[in-house]
Amino acid sequence: MKKFIDESWLVLLMGICFAILLAFTQTSLQGRIDENRARALNDAIAQVVSDVETKEELTIDGNTVYKCLGADGNLVGWAVDASGTGFIDKIRVVVGLSPDGDTITGIKAIEHLETPGLGNKIDTGYPFPEQFTGKNATTQFEVVKHPPSRDNDIQAITGATYSSAYVTDIVNDVITRIRPRLAEHR
């Protein structure tokens, strides 16, 4: 026992000190990090649904859905907080739908760990996310590697076919699972 303590007291002590240090950092910064996250979500909703004044938070089939209301309380659209598999880690996408749920009004990837320079174009790279805007949300999207020829074709990002497909899967999942149930909450 004494030998064990002799050999390892420093590791034990450092473990405890570092744990305290990390706990302190975590508690002092978590507020700001949560704020950043909330702001990113709000910005994303504003980007995919226009003229949002107030939001009602609903839960549909395990997903958080924001019912977006305009200045005079009319329904201006829906923002679905959806996530699914990504290339490295989960991808979280906000999908905007028109009030009748028939049109995609925009998508915005807000959390992902896709490869910088390639996969992260699902978020920043014009024109990948813009391709979804204005498309018919009643049929499934399909990822293609050439300029789109059909209405609901989405052209993959060069060098990031998987990331493109994962995002498209998430949007398709919203279309099949969440979209039909929006009417219940209208």
Added chain:
Amino acid sequence: MADENGSNLRQFKEGVLSNNPVLVQLLGMCPVLAVTNSVENALVMGMAATFVVVMSNLITSALRHHIKPHVRILIFTLTIATFVTIADLTLKAYMYQVSKQLGAFVPLIIVNCMIICRAEVVAIKNGVGRSLADAFGIGIGFTLALLILGVVREWLGSGTLTIPGLEPFHVMPAAFTENGHNWVIMILPPGAFLTLGVVVAISNQIRARHAKGGAA
């Protein structure tokens, strides 16, 4: 001890120039190749790694008389992991956009061999002053090398230079990207290898010249 300051300065300079972690030692290649596609990413990654190597060298050298040889790697890893986590949380709190772009590569500083190498080669054998001089030298040398790659790759690949906190600065005319003349390959992984090869070749040439000049 008379030349303590002189040797600290030399240790610092060595880290930046003749013993540069990227251009000479070729250590820590993962972030070098992965996140140098923009100046902003390169700069933030460089600063985060500098912070970690400074803290790791500081703690290792301060405790060097108490560290048992067979648990030293454990202690290095523990220290590095702690400060990488702090750097990661700080970036998430104050530079949210950049931290999102860097993604997994900030937590991956933990396995950056450049940092553990400094602890093993310098900090465990030398005093705090010398270890700090070394850490700052290595950190700044690492940041400079990343910046060189970042500038070249972003300039040729996207036609812009992004400086943290400012709008991207367009160094090439708009037609460069609009007409698709930008070298997309430069922002893709092959661009990192190509640029690194050229930069290392140039730095070797310069060092060879210096060595010759010194001998003559």
